[in-house]
Amino acid sequence: MRPEPERPKEINKISDFIWEIPTSHKKGMLVPARIYASKGLIEQMDNGVFDQVTNVACLPGIQKYSFCMPDGHWGYGFPIGGVAAFDPEEKGIISPGGIGFDINCGMRLVTTNLTFDQVKPKLRELTDTLFKLVPAGVGCKGFVDANKSQFIEIIENGSKWCVENGYGWKEDIERTEGYGKIDWADHTKVSDKAMQRGMNQLGTLGSGNHYLETQLVKAENIFDKETAKAFGIHTSNQIVVMVHCGSRGFGHQIGTDYLRKFEPVMKEHGIEIRDRELTCAPFNSKEGQDYYKAMACAANMAFSNRQVILHRIREGFEKTFNKDAEKMEMHMVYDVAHNIAKLEEHEIDGKKKKLVVHRKGSTRAFPPGHPELNPIFKKTGQPVIIGGSMETGSYLLVGTEEAMKQTWGSTAHGSGRTMSRARAKREVRGDKLQKDMEKRGIYVKSVSMAGLAEEAGLAYKNVDEVIDTVHKAGISKRVVKLLPIANVKG
C-alpha cells in the first residue's frame, strides 16, 4: 500500500482564512494551491487534501490557483471541496475526477408555512410517509416509469420535462440553477449502458450521505433577516425541507465510461497526471466535448431527480396534513449543483475569459446582479445551500462579489468528513445512534443501520466553523442555520 501522503513543509498563511502551498512544493505544479480554512480547520485537514490539491495544480491550462474549500477532505482525483478553472485556449482540460461520479450531486431547499408546533405531533407519520414515497438505499427503483424516448427527453430537458409532465410547479424551474436544464446536453454522447442503468432510478435518493431532511428555523439562527425573507424564510419555528442527492447510476456510469475513454486520449495529447483518477482530455478535443455533453445529460437527470422528489415531498405533506401543497406554501428556495464543470465567464487580471470551472464538492456562489442568475435573485445574489451532518445542522448562505474575485464564484458544500466510514462504524452503533437522536428530537428513518453509523455527526467537521470560514473570507454570506428534526436516509 502507498504510504499516507506527507504534509507539505511550506504552508504559507495568506490571511486568517487562506493558506497557500507554493509551486516549489511539487514538480509540475503550474500554479500555487490555496486552501480556505481557519487555523483549527487547516490543522485538522487530512494529508490527502494537500496531495490532491497540489496534483490538480499540475493539470494543463489551470488558472491562478488550485483551490480547496474549508469542508475539504481526501477524495479521488480532486479533493472533495476542490475548485479549479482551466482555460480551453491554453490547452485547458476537463476531468471526470474533478466533477465526481455523482454528476450534479446537489441540494434542494423547500419552505413551508407550517410551524414546529403544527408538525411535531405528526412528525413520525410525515417521515414514515416520505420514506415510502422517496425510495432510498442500494439499487432502489423510482416510481416514474419512463421509456427510452421519454428518458432521452428527461436527460436533454431536465426539470422542464418534469414540470410539463406534472411533477412540479412552473416556478420550481425559476428557482433551479440554470433553470434546471443544461442546453448543451446531447444524448448521443451517452452509452446505452448508462441509459439502461439510470432509466428506472428517477425519484430515488441513493445512499451514503444522501438524505431528505425536515428542518427547523429558529429566530436566533436567522443571521440576515432581509435576505432570509427574500428567500422565503420569515418565521421563527418555520419548517423547511432539504434534499441531497444526484444523478444516480446514470451519472455514475457516464463517469466510469469516460474515465476509461480518456486514458488513450491523454497519451495522444502528451498529458501526464499524478493520479490515474485525474484522467482528463483537452476541453476543446472531440473527447472532451463529448464528455461535456454527456455530463450535461447526467446533470439534467439530477435536476429531474430532485424535481420528482420534490413532487413526492409535496404529496407526502398533503397526505399527512390533509392540505394542499399550495396552501402550505411549499415553495422552492433553490436547487444548486455541487459536483459539476461549467464553461463560465470570469475576469483574470482585468481581462474577461471563458473558463471551464470544475467544482467537486463546492457550490456556485454567484453575486447579486450576475447575468447568469434569474432576475428574482438580482438583488440578493444566489442562494447557497450547505448540508451539514444529520446531527448538527445545515445552512443557507448567499453568493458574493468576493467569491467571483477570489474563488471563481465558489464556496463550500457541506461540513466535510474527518473520520473514515470504517472508523465511524466502530465508534458508533446505528441502532443506538437512532435512539439517541430521537431523544434529542431528531427522528431518523434509514434503510441501513450501518449506513446510519457511518454518517454520525462525530465523523464530520464542525459545520459552524466551516461556515464561519467562508463567511469571514467573504466567499459567501451566512443567512440562516437550519436544525434537523427528521431525516430519511438510504
Add this chain to the structure above:
Amino acid sequence: MKKYKILEDVAIADIAIEAYGKGLNELFENCAFAVFEESADINKIKEKEKKSVKLSAKSADDLLFDFLSEILFLKDTYSMIFKKASVKISKKGNNYSLNAELVGEPINRKKHELRNDIKAITLHMFKLEKTKEGYKALFVVDV
C-alpha cells in the same frame, strides 16, 4: 488466505479495499466479494438468479476495473445484489479475457440488510500486483 481488508483512514469519505488471491481468478472473485459485502449482508441473500459477464481488456488491471464496474452496472440495471462470483480469466498474447458468473437475487428492502450503494470504482490508487503469495489489488470505491 484472507479475502480482503478495508484500509482505514484512506480516502476517508469512500472505501479503500485491499484484496488478495493465489491466482488472478481468486483475486477477482475476492475483489467482487468485497464489493458484495460492502453493499449488503450476504448471509441474507439467496442464490436465486445468475448473471454472466464477458469482458476483455489489454491489461489485468483494466480488466479488474471493468469487471468491478460491471457488477455495479448489473446492480442498478436489474436491481440485484450478489453473494458469489466465479471467475475464469485467460490470456492470449496481450489480451485478457474474462468469463464470470454472479449469483444473487433481486433487492428486497424489507428482507435484505442493505449497506452502501457503491456509485463507482475509482482509479485513485488503483493497483494490481504480484506478491510472494500470489496477487494483491488495491481499489477505492465511491460511496
